Amino acid sequence: MGYIGKVHLRNSQKIANADLEAVADVSKRALSEAKRAGAKKTYTDYEDLLKDPQIDAVIIGLPTHLHTDCATRAAENGKHIMLEKPIANNTSDAREIISTAQRHNVKLMVGYPLRFTKVFSDLKNRLITGELGDVVTAYAANVSTGPFMHRAQGHAPIPVPDWWFRRELTGGGALIDLGSHMINLLRWYFGEITEIKAKLGYRFNLDLEDQAVCLARFESGTMGIFNLGYFSQKYQVKVELIVLRITQLLIINFLILWWLQCRCYRLVLQLFGSRILLNSNIF
Numbered sequence: 001m002g003y004i005g006k007v008h009l010r011n012s013q014k015i016a017n018a019d020l021e022a023v024a025d026v027s028k029r030a031l032s033e034a035k036r037a038g039a040k041k042t043y044t045d046y047e048d049l050l051k052d053p054q055i056d057a058v059i060i061g062l063p064t065h066l067h068t069d070c071a072t073r074a075a076e077n078g079k080h081i082m083l084e085k086p087i088a089n090n091t092s093d094a095r096e097i098i099s100t101a102q103r104h105n106v107k108l109m110v111g112y113p114l115r116f117t118k119v120f121s122d123l124k125n126r127l128i129t130g131e132l133g134d135v136v137t138a139y140a141a142n143v144s145t146g147p148f149m150h151r152a153q154g155h156a157p158i159p160v161p162d163w164w165f166r167r168e169l170t171g172g173g174a175l176i177d178l179g180s181h182m183i184n185l186l187r188w189y190f191g192e193i194t195e196i197k198a199k200l201g202y203r204f205n206l207d208l209e210d211q212a213v214c215l216a217r218f219e220s221g222t223m224g225i226f227n228l229g230y231f232s233q234k235y236q237v238k239v240e241l242i243v244l245r246i247t248q249l250l251i252i253n254f255l256i257l258w259w260l261q262c263r264c265y266r267l268v269l270q271l272f273g274s275r276i277l278l279n280s281n282i283f
């Protein structure tokens with residue numbers, strides 16, 4: 001029942017075939033808020049909630065270092081899981097969560113809301129139909145306050161929980177926090193990443209990076225550029241695609257060869273490449 005927990009609580013109450021049964025949190029204040037918001041039961045130890053036979057599925061919005069324990073215990077108790085991103089703060093824990101969910105035959109979903117944001121799901125459909133042509137380069141940016149202001153929740157700054165500034169608990173800074181959203185989205189569009197390089201920035205002298213720029217190649221051949229950082233008061237999420245429309249490319253190639261005896265690919269790109277810009281303000 002921290003920042004994202006409250007978002008999930010509100011949203012779960014809008015789902016017609018779901019009942020909000022219980023909330024677990026170490027904070028008594030959070031639990032009384034949950035009661036007021038309609039939770040039938042509250043627990044201070046999530047282990048007790050996970051043993052509750054009335055519960056079929058759980059949403060886990062705990063600090064990242066607690067994801068592994070809570071998600072594996074949920075799976076062992078046969079609960080389906082919606083787990084907040086990033087799945088864990090290191091890859092071996094992430095694999096453990098996935099294999100435990102598989103072993104216990106429960107559904108596991110990691111919270112990447114951009115896939116359900118209309119502008120980005122529409123883009124996925126347009127990529128599937130091939131309407132956009134060949135995507136040469138994809139630029140994805142995710143820039144926000146990060147933990148410097150707790151998700152710009154209020155009009156005045158409120159204290160940010162300490163765990164957000166400890167690398168061993170978060171697994172990292174802007175790259176894992178904001179970057180995982182954009183990497184997840186572009187992998188959905190263009191397939192697995194076959195190569196990636198990242199440069200990290202530490203302008204605020206924290207233990208974790210406040211900036212990351214990555215260059216990636218996807219199995220589709222598309223190149224990706226990721227621009228991530230904790231340096232904007234406004235939450236900005238953007239995808240920009242440079243595409244070649246293949247029918248136009250073939251026609252112009254033909255004309256150029258026949259007419260100008262020129263094979264200048266760059267010229268074709270300049271003339272017929274398109275830029276598609278998508279912005280989303282989801283929070």
Ligand SMILES: NC(=O)c1ccc[n+]([C@@H]2O[C@H](COP(=O)([O-])OP(=O)(O)OC[C@H]3O[C@@H](n4cnc5c(N)ncnc54)[C@H](O)[C@@H]3O)[C@@H](O)[C@H]2O)c1
Pocket residue numbers: 001002003004005024025026027030044045046061062063064066084085086111112113161177
């Ligand atoms: N999908 C998204 O866009 C998105 C957005 C924000 C946060 N998140 C993720 O959600 C997770 C939580 O982030 P947050 O900003 O809501 O954190 P937060 O610190 O605001 O909330 C964490 C909550 O967990 C409770 N808690 C801590 N230890 C506990 C324990 N042992 N047992 C029970 N409850 C405990 C705290 O009291 C608090 O209410 C993080 O992994 C973060 O990356 C995802």
